[in-house]
Amino acid sequence: MIGGFLDYSPGDSFLHRLNPLAKIFLSLMLCVSCFVTDSLYFCLFMILLDLAMAAWAGISGRAMAMLEALVKLSALLFLIQVFFIREGNVILLLPMDIRVTDKGALFSLLMALRLIGATMPLALMLSITRMNDLSNVLVGTLGIPYKYAFSLTTAIRFIPVFTAAMAGIIEAQTARGVSFDTRNIFTKIGLIFPLCVPLLVTSVRKIEGAAISAELRGFNLRKRESGYKNYPIRAADIGVFLFAVTVAVLGVIVP
């Protein structure tokens, strides 16, 4: 599922055409603003902003699917968090002295919204930016050594590959008679552990193959100047930089 979210979605929208650096900066600032704010409303606003940007980029369907997955994860985070905060007025008392307080509920809700609001911009940025562009801008503009930029982008690129590999392994084991079609979640988790072996082996093989292939194509000869593509900063990019800073500042000052 994660793999699908991170795959590049081709398009020619305003957001697609932005300088990759502007996209990185915007997504980081949106992410930071969610972490620095203490306002539930601001977090909600940020999520809506993410959805609006996704619609603008023509990836609403993907954004909604991502939101659905993140809501499930956040709900789990909320449930774990809410029972551990004991400060504030009790609003729900459960057996074994398990209590839910108003402060606990609000803080847990804030954490859940932060998780959604901070994750979505990064995933959306990856959905509208080609890995090559991301890598080139990290090397050419930010001066990060190519080796590290390549490692980062390759790691991201491999996520969908490994997700597909895991799906294939689960399929093969199901065909073999392993009860992955059980509805018991604990049984299912227990069954997944042995599958780490084939996943690890296939992953290491793929990475080793990619590394050898890159080396044979002169990977180590590559320098900062090797990239031929330029990414000029245009007026629209400057506008996006300013917008990103404004959002981050709002995150700090909104009560």
Added chain:
Amino acid sequence: MILFDNVSYSAGGTKIIKGVSFEIRRGDFTALIGANGAGKSTLARLCNGLLKPTSGTVRTGGFDTASAKTSRIAKFTGFLFQDPDRQICKNSVRDEIRFSLECVMEDRDEIEMRCERAIREFSFDGEREPFTMSRGERQRLVLASVLAAEPELLILDEPTTGLDYRECMYIMDCISAINRKGATVLMISHDMEIVQDFAKDAMVLNDGMLLAHGRTKEIIRDRELLARASLLPPQITDLALVLGEGYESVVTVGDMVSAVKERSGSKR
């Protein structure tokens, strides 16, 4: 053994299988042929319930795959994937074969007996680490794991891809042997020579539709049909078709030699 009744399957808004109906009887050896993207692997996955039909009915061994659990169907169905590494998950050959058996049966003694027999028959070192074996050996190990359970139905997704001739023949002889013992075999293959030599029946799939289902001998001689599915007949069949009259029954190289001898003899 397998009954498809007007089966369609869609994924991500794309119709992959379109109204396919056929029946494979117990003991048949059927090859499923078609170009890349024709829907062969999807059809194979529909057979054992890995995928559920969007419409229509698939019955395998009497079970409706839409409602039966895949793990239940796996008790009498063996599935061999193209990539053996998807299936191998244990640290020794013995554990790997044993694991396959444990999934489908409970009698410990029977499991041990079948496991040792498989190791012997396939000449494996039981303690060997599977991931240190060659591609062909890993494919043989996966086949051994599947065959040890003595499945009534064997579904093979391009079992010989990437193997050398010797490994290929070894695998096909094993499959042929289990078919002779009564198991039903459904094999996806791109290798028309393999299809010609081993499969009694063939099904031609193109763009999710079943173009033909019949005797392999007849199907591989139908140039027009094969062309519609972007396939070519095996070379020996192609030669026989070019030679025309007197070579209609040629299927193997042996047949060709006999036919040539017969014709040259008659000329003399």
